[in-house]
Amino acid sequence: MKKFACLLLFAIMLNGCDDGDLVPEIINFEEIDPVNCDNTYVLIYKLKEQESLLLQVKAETFAPLEGAPEVGTEEYDITEGGDYKLVYKSYDGVISKSNICDAIRPSFPNVSTEWFAKTGLMEVITTPNVTEPAADGSTKIAGFNHSIYMTNVTYSKPEGDQVGPEFFFGVLTTSTYTSPTVSFAATTARQCSQTQIYNWNSDSSIIIDALDPTLIQNIETTDPRTSTISSTQNKVTYTKYKTASMTADYFCKTPRPTTPEIEETWNALAGGVIEVETTKLDNTTYKHVITLKNIELKNGSLQFKLASTFIFGEITTQQ
Template sequence: MKRIVAYSIMAVLMACDDGDLQIETLDFDSVDPQTCETLVAEGTEPIVFFKINSDEALILELPATALLNEVATDVTSNVTAGGSTAITYRIFDDAVTKDYFCSQIPLGSPLLSEEIQAESGQVIITTTTTDSITYTHDIRLSAISLLTSANTRITDLSIDQFGIVTTTRSTE
């Protein structure tokens, strides 16, 4: 009887399937954020940054009021799919360049293979100044959770430092 129980337990354990679980990490640490236009703090248009790593891109969209020309510590925006603060991870079929994001006419290649929206997380911005005109914005990400089209979740806590950007106050 003990053998039957032992064999039954072994059979159950061997039959377990991990559901083809894939752990992905997003590696954009060594890439600086880019934007298509000159940064204007306290502007009226949403601010879009992107980081390109060969055939992948990480896109951060912030509301116009996210970068302020004033010293501020840990101003937090919550990330929501389709919200004013959004993070998108894109995979392309070939290497992508800044022209893909900044071209007036959409480029024919590379083609978008997959687009994954962040479902939750936080964007934390700390603003400092060295003079009365130039402001440095340290943008960090926290607890970013992405949901793929196959309803698998990528929660990558290794994404922390998005980058540092600078704005200048108008002297007019």
């Protein structure tokens, strides 16, 4: 569908009177950003001095109970008695947020005109709000932008139904979801085998499967050993769990336990690099410091970057 923003512009013919009722010639909310009532995301509204444009939606449309909103385009039917409603109102005095959001709303001003959308289509284009890289090169998803378009809206008016023009309702920005912070207090990583290593804390883990076996060797390095992440080798997975109850018993098992329950799983894109520096501690013991470089994590259609140089951890091996 071709997208474009246009004026919500149509004539309102009201009976003029001298009691302060608004008698506008046109409705135009183009320059006003949509907002919501106290982070509930059920009622989205746009206000002018004596006018409001109200959009009522299901709560999970912009703020799902778990996880992130779906990225992409979704369509919803606007109906007078359904889950998605669009209403225009004019008033006989100046209004504020309290006239829209308060449980007990002010008794003044009164509604002069009220138009309900009987039918129509709402299209929502959702994109992640990814921050600019920080000083360490990392990015994060800091909420989502929802661009809202209305088409084929038929309004119920006292003088009869009227089809309004296609118009851009605006962009609603939500911040109920942010990408996880990848951080591990322990510098010591652990090894299940020569090709599987991990680090973890109480509610998250980072695992490298199919590790290039040439990376961990009991030979000191002058220059770090490096190997590139691909779909078959050096597979890096970051996992966030729903409860902070992780223990070491979870790892090195096939299949891995089903508890704690997984909340999110992020996989590293191909192209990043694993770097290992090896030093000899004594005649039989070697320390291997493992660093991830230029890693971008992906979960479905969402992506963010770790710090350009991210310390995975260190392991020790015996000769």
